[in-house]
Amino acid sequence: MGRPHTYDRPAGxxxxxxxxxxxxxxxxxRGYTDKKDAVSxxxxxxxxxVRGLERMVEEDAYCIDVLTQISAVNRALQAVALELLxxxxxxCVAEALSQDGGDPEGKIAEASAAxxxxxxx
Amino acid sequence: MGRPHTYDRPAGxxxxxxxxxxxxxxxxxRGYTDKKDAVSxxxxxxxxxVRGLERMVEEDAYCIDVLTQISAVNRALQAVALELLxxxxxxCVAEALSQDGGDPEGKIAEASAAxxxxxxx
Amino acid sequence: MGRPHTYDRPAGxxxxxxxxxxxxxxxxxRGYTDKKDAVSxxxxxxxxxVRGLERMVEEDAYCIDVLTQISAVNRALQAVALELLxxxxxxCVAEALSQDGGDPEGKIAEASAAxxxxxxx
Amino acid sequence: MGRPHTYDRPAGxxxxxxxxxxxxxxxxxRGYTDKKDAVSxxxxxxxxxVRGLERMVEEDAYCIDVLTQISAVNRALQAVALELLxxxxxxCVAEALSQDGGDPEGKIAEASAAxxxxxxx
Numbered sequence: 001m002g003r004p005h006t007y008d009r010p011a012g013x014x015x016x017x018x019x020x021x022x023x024x025x026x027x028x029x030r031g032y033t034d035k036k037d038a039v040s041x042x043x044x045x046x047x048x049x050v051r052g053l054e055r056m057v058e059e060d061a062y063c064i065d066v067l068t069q070i071s072a073v074n075r076a077l078q079a080v081a082l083e084l085l086x087x088x089x090x091x092c093v094a095e096a097l098s099q100d101g102g103d104p105e106g107k108i109a110e111a112s113a114a115x116x117x118x119x120x121x
Numbered sequence: 122m123g124r125p126h127t128y129d130r131p132a133g134x135x136x137x138x139x140x141x142x143x144x145x146x147x148x149x150x151r152g153y154t155d156k157k158d159a160v161s162x163x164x165x166x167x168x169x170x171v172r173g174l175e176r177m178v179e180e181d182a183y184c185i186d187v188l189t190q191i192s193a194v195n196r197a198l199q200a201v202a203l204e205l206l207x208x209x210x211x212x213c214v215a216e217a218l219s220q221d222g223g224d225p226e227g228k229i230a231e232a233s234a235a236x237x238x239x240x241x242x
Numbered sequence: 243m244g245r246p247h248t249y250d251r252p253a254g255x256x257x258x259x260x261x262x263x264x265x266x267x268x269x270x271x272r273g274y275t276d277k278k279d280a281v282s283x284x285x286x287x288x289x290x291x292v293r294g295l296e297r298m299v300e301e302d303a304y305c306i307d308v309l310t311q312i313s314a315v316n317r318a319l320q321a322v323a324l325e326l327l328x329x330x331x332x333x334c335v336a337e338a339l340s341q342d343g344g345d346p347e348g349k350i351a352e353a354s355a356a357x358x359x360x361x362x363x
Numbered sequence: 364m365g366r367p368h369t370y371d372r373p374a375g376x377x378x379x380x381x382x383x384x385x386x387x388x389x390x391x392x393r394g395y396t397d398k399k400d401a402v403s404x405x406x407x408x409x410x411x412x413v414r415g416l417e418r419m420v421e422e423d424a425y426c427i428d429v430l431t432q433i434s435a436v437n438r439a440l441q442a443v444a445l446e447l448l449x450x451x452x453x454x455c456v457a458e459a460l461s462q463d464g465g466d467p468e469g470k471i472a473e474a475s476a477a478x479x480x481x482x483x484x
Contacts, residue, residue: 032184039178047171054164063153063209064228067235070202071242074195078242078482081191086475088184089452093467096459104456107185112449114188118482119441120362121192121199199361207354210331214346217338225335233328240320240360241483274426281420289413296406305395305451306470309477312444313484316437320484323433330426349427356430363434363441 032087042080049073081118085111153208163201170194202239206232274329284322291315323360327353395450405443412436444481448474 032039050073056066088111095102153160171194177187209232217225274281292315298308330353338346395402413436419429451474459467 032178032187033181036178036181040175043171043175043178047168047175050164050168050171054161054168057153057157057160057164060154060157063205063212064231064235066153066205067202067209068238070198070205071235071238074198074239074242075483077191077195077198081188082475082479082482084184084187084191085478086471088188089455089471089475090468091184092452093455093459093471096456097462097467099460099462104460105453108449108452108456110185112445112452114185114192115448115478115481116445117189117192118195118478119445120438121195196362203354203358203361206357207350210334210350210354211347213331214334214338214350217335218341218346220339220341225339226332229328229331229335233324233331236327236357236360237324239357240324241317274420274429275423278420278423282417285413285417285420289410289417292406292410292413296403296410299395299399299402299406302396302399305447305454306473306477308395308447309444309451310480312440312447313477313480316440316481316484319433319437319440323430326426326429326433330430333426352427356427356434359431359434360437363437 032084035083035087039080039084042076046073046076046080049076078118085115085118153205156204156208160201160205163197167194167197167201170197199239206235206239274326277325277329281322281326284318288315288318288322291318320360327357327360395447398446398450402443402447405439409436409439409443412439441481448478448481 049069053066053069053073056069088107092104092107092111095107096104170190174187174190174194177190209228213225213228213232216223216228291311295308295311295315298311330349334346334349334353337344337349412432416429416432416436419432451470455467455470455474458465458470
C-alpha cells in the first residue's frame, strides 16, 4: 500500500458540507470516506436496534432486558466512533507525511477533544 | 401520591416469579410503567438522532462532528438506562416493603449485573 | 442463609462516622461491612498499581503502556465500586424486608445518583 | 514556542523503531516528556486519593461516599490518560512532519487500540 489514504473525490464537487471548510485544500477529505458504506450500514443496524428498544418498551419488556439492549447499542455506537477516530488519526498522520498543507496539529487537537467526550460519555 | 410506587397488582398473586414479569399479558408490573410514555418518547428522539448520524455520514460530514454526535446519542441512551434502572431499584424496594412475595433480592442481583454492563459499555 | 445481611456491631460503638447519622437505628450498618477486608485488600492493590504508574512515568515508559495500565486501574476501581454498590442495594432491600425503619427508598435514590456518576465517570 | 513539539533527539538517529521508544536509556522521546513532572504530580495525588479510599473503608464510611470518591479517582485517572494520549498523538504528527523515520502510522494504530481500551474501561 503506497499511501494509506487516497481520496478520489471529483474536482468541482457540489454539496459541500461544513467539513470542507476545515480542509485547506478544499478536497473535502474525510478520514472515513473509504469506509463510508460500512459505517452507514452499521448505523442503519444501530437504528434498527433503537427501534427494537422502542418495541421492547411498548411491549412492557422486562426492565433488565431493556438495559442489556441499551448496553449493546452503546457498544455498537462506540465501535463506530472508534473506527471513525482511527481513520481520522491515520488521516492526520497521512496529511502530515504528505506535507501538502492541511492542519494535522489542529486536527489532532480536535481529535483529543473528541476522545475526551467519548471517554466521558 | 402517598407511596412512590403503587402497582395495580391483582389481589391473590402470591410469590411472583421473575418469569411473570416477562409476560406481555401479565400484570404490567414494570418498574417503568409509570414512565413508559416518557421513555418511549426519548427513545424515538434517539432513533431520530441515529438517523441524523446516518445523514451526516451520507453527506460526508466532518469526522469530529460525527463523533460529537455519537457522544450525544450515548449520553441520551445512558440517561434512559439510568432512569429505567432507578425505577427498577425503587420497584425492588417497594416489593420488599410490600412483603407480598416477589423476589426483590433476585432482582437486585440482576440489577447489579445490568449496572456492571452499563458501567463497562 | 437466613437474612442476607447481619451486622454484629457492638452497641455503644465509638468513633461514629458520618454514615451513622444516616441510619435511623444508629447501628452504623454498612452494606459492605461483611466484605470490608476484601475491599481493603483490593484498594491496597490498586494503590500499588498507581505507584507502579508513577514508576513507569519516572522511568519514561512508553506512553501506550502507561495508558494500558491506567485502563487496568480504572477497571479495578470499577470492580470495587460495583461490588460496593451491589452490597448497598442488597442492604436496601434487606432493610425494606426487615421493616424496621431505615430509609430504603432514600438509599435507593442515593444509589441511583451514585450509579449515574459511575456510568459517566 | 515555534513548533509545539521539539525533541532533543541526537542527530544521526535514523529510522527509529518503536523498540527504541521503550528503552529506558534511549533518547527519552516520550510524547509526555515535557509534562513528566505534571503527570507525576497528578499520579501522586491520585495515589493519595486511593489511600483516602482505604481510610474511608477502614472507618466504615458510608458506601455512597466511597462510590463518589471512586468516581472522582476514575475521572482523575482519565484526565491523566487523556493528556498522555494527546501528547502521544501530537508526537506522532510531529514525527510524521519531521519525515525522519519513526513509525507514525504504527503509533497511531497503537493509540487507537489504547483509546478503545480507555473508552471501554
